[in-house]
Amino acid sequence: MYKFYVSVLLSFLIYDTSSAQNSLPNTKIKSLQGDDVMFSSFGNTHDTAVIISFWATWCIPCIQELNTIHDQYEDRQKETPFRFIAISIDDARTMQKVKPFVAGKGWPYEIYLDVNSDLKRALNIIDVPHILIIKNGKIVYQHNGYVNGNEEELFEKLKSL
């Protein structure tokens, strides 16, 4: 009996190693359709880098960053394929504007909502814009703020991964 329970416990350890390499928080964010997504799931993309940009509809430099990357999107995807996720920290004051706002910009990105800043806090982000590159469950690059030309450093890092 004792041997059985010990081996069950040991196998539980093995079972749990599936998430061992992923150091991303398990915080939930919402898709524009209202579905919950666990942030750590973005780490399971096996070798394709994921770029995460934190933004808000009231943040001018955030919009500049997302517009600039949009202009270069197709060319950059050809150089090094990546997945681009834009997470809005708009709270209840401006959250309902996100979907129409994005339509009015024509962005091709996956958009998510972090309504009470749970993910922003879990990732220890202070101001927006803040951009991260995640590869195989680990944050390999981050940069706070956006000024024209920052995307050069971002994509240079992406190419080097």
Place this chain on the structure above:
Amino acid sequence: MRFILPALLVSLVGYAQKDIGHFSGSFDMYSQYYMKDEKTGAVLPQDKIGSNNFLKLDYSYKKFTAGIQFEAYLPSIAGYPYAINDAKLINKYIRYDQEKFSLIVGDFYEQFGSGLIFRSWENRPIGINNAIQGANFRLTPLKFLDLKVIYGRQRKELDYASSNIRGVDANIDFSKIATDNARIKVMGGVSVVSRYQLYTGPDPAFPATVNAISTRMDVSGGSTSLSLEYVNKGKDPHEANGYDHTSGEAFLSNLSYTKNNFGATLSLRALENMDYRAEREDMQSTGLMNYLPALTRQHDYLTTNIYVYNAQAMGEIGGQLDMFFNAPKGSGIGGKFGSQFSLNFSHYRGHDDADKLFSTGDTKYFHDLNFEWKKKWSEKWTTVLLYQNLFYNKLVIEGEPLPDVKTNTVVVNTIYKYAKKKAFRFELQHLATKEDRGNWAAAFTEFTFAPKWSFYMSDLCNYGKTDTHYYNVGGSYTQGGTRFGLSYGRQRAGLFCVGGVCRYVPAATGFTATLTTTFN
């Protein structure tokens, strides 16, 4: 015995791949050195220095996370809602997060629905942190049902309120009951929140417990979505509502439409006696339990941050309309590089004499109409043009017995990318009004050198009446997740988007130094 050895070996292989946990954290410092200012008549704090410092550390191991937040106010900056000169390890928590279940013990943040009934959150620049210390349990027992249960006491400055708060929230996704991929999505929700604070006064019928209940519904499908929320708060006599014994109500609705390059959203909200606090004696921004933001456009220019609306929790009715249009590259209106247009309109009034939730009274509180046109002329040039027409009831919003203010403001913002990693931004702004302090004009210029440096200079001048110049000069250095900024000048309060980030700043004259760093 034979069974144990191979099992051990297999688990050891797993163990070798296992991580030892992950540390992450951040440090956030905002310090000021104040200088005497006769022009604005600002009262110089005794210490001449203000410094808000936040250190947050988190350790996560598999599905467990534990963290602490250490705050030091040495003393707190001018313009902060409360004056403190202290340092404390104030937030600590341990949590377990899984797909269908999570438990937090310690200090946590939470929101029910849109926050109209309950929201605990942190906004450091404006001094809000009403985290709850207790337990937060979230469960998804069925694939279409999400439950939240919370219990605890609310944070108050560097201590805790002497009341306790309980809450339950249920969210049902009706479209998931039958199928996983419904074309029309319907969600419903109910929340109940209760606050108990000991009452030792003479009135035997005084409500020591204040309960609030809310119901909400969200319907979305194709291009349209509609959300509705209604809150009813029981008898809640307290300081901020003048010990009014009537119940409170709130209604919020939002309708959105998105198709191709066009998006629109219309919000309508009515509030009546919705001030809800952790303690009866709390005033201003202390002890707030719910979130009643001004549902108006959030502005980030110097002149558009002068007349800003505050939601009137005691009684208000109104709404906001936003329309966004993208004229793509190559289209007639879009031109070679594309163009974007947005229109925003909001209007708020008081209730009639009977204070009925859906009544409109004679007193207008606020309106603003904003039109913005953004155009990229070439690879190097982009311009943004903003026009704002505004009505501001100074008596209702600021409590000053002064006439209503009507303004017309124009902002021209030009960005010139003269080299691959360099840019120059220039803004000219003008606010015209016959009331209050008369006209204002502003000029702003910023030079940026990606990815590390930026410098700016600005001046906002009230040439209409006081001739006060709100001049400001500064710069910032950024390396990865770390940013250091330094500025000097006379600053008005408001949202400031400069040096590549957006931050709300309080009013001050002198030097300001900021340091933020994130390590993951």
